Amino acid sequence: MANIRDDSHLVDGARAEARAQAYLEQQGLTTWMKNYRCKTGEIDLIMCEGDTLVFVEVRLRTNRFFSSAVESITPAKRQKMIRTAQRFLQERGLVDKHACRFDIIALDAKGQHAKPEWIRDAFGIY
Template sequence: MIKQALNKLQAKRSRGAQAEQRARQFLERAGLSFVAANISGGGGEIDLIMREQTTLVFVEVRLRGNQRFASASESVTHSKQRKLMQAAQYYLQREKLTDKVPCRFDVVALQTLDSEQQPEWIKNAFGAA
């Protein structure tokens, strides 16, 4: 039973890593530059940090095959947004970038890992209120 749970967790992590790689490639083709991935701190984790010209873009990557309750983009709850903003603040402080660079939060949503499927890119999906 424990082995089965570990296998399921490993499969989920693998799918998540594949989704992040697809999102990164998609954003790079759109002209963004890669900065960092999987930054943890401040109570949250940022999947991707990209740069679009002078703007630092914090990207949440969502993969949702089952849309029964919400689409991938709708699954970024207020609680998740708060954690992402805390992690971004942590990163900005760590890198001594606070008040020096414009930032935004984007969501890249994938319904499948199929390379033919176009990701949904929501620029400036949410922000600090």
Template sequence: MIATSKQLSGKRAEDFSLQHLQAHGLRLLCRNWSCRSGELDLVMLDGDTVVFVEVRYRRHAAWGGALESVDLRKQQKLIKAAQLFLLKESRWAKHPCRFDVVAIDSTESGAKPCWIRNAFDS
């Protein structure tokens, strides 16, 4: 299957976010974990906390920025996917968890990540 430019942009945004988070000491557990409820972009470990990271990239802010795209409906899908992840990967179930968002809005000077820790509660 040939990747579309949107898929390539998404992968680059995930790569960029992963490098940014690893530079801040987080460890990758899993990438693009899929289930019937959706996909978890990055699952990372920050100390003993399991961090579910949603990566959002927007080239244009015409329909809202990257951060605004993580609406209540999207949050609910992420929570459900995270619950299923913890059921399947039971070794992480007793760890504290949080949801982070890395929002990347493209600008003339390049992409700048906005990392929101504990962006919403489950």
């Protein structure tokens, strides 16, 4: 029997990221890049609000019983995101050229039309 892999979580994740991007663009942010990857990790969305670069982590919540969007980001995940953002800034010669912050967009999988929860500056000013 063939091994069938369930990639539905990837499809759900891509939809969540597209929904988050559209929501943030409606709020006036502009998209610089989606799914930036390097050896240190991945950042779902890199956006700009004025002169501030915004590194966005999209969290799809299927069950809020376990943890909130912010609580689901462990200290190790936070450090990984910071290192990945630093690499992005270094690769593009943007170190010390922009203020930066880390935002979280939490989406409820069951509420397709529910307003996303936007947690601005989730890590404090970077």
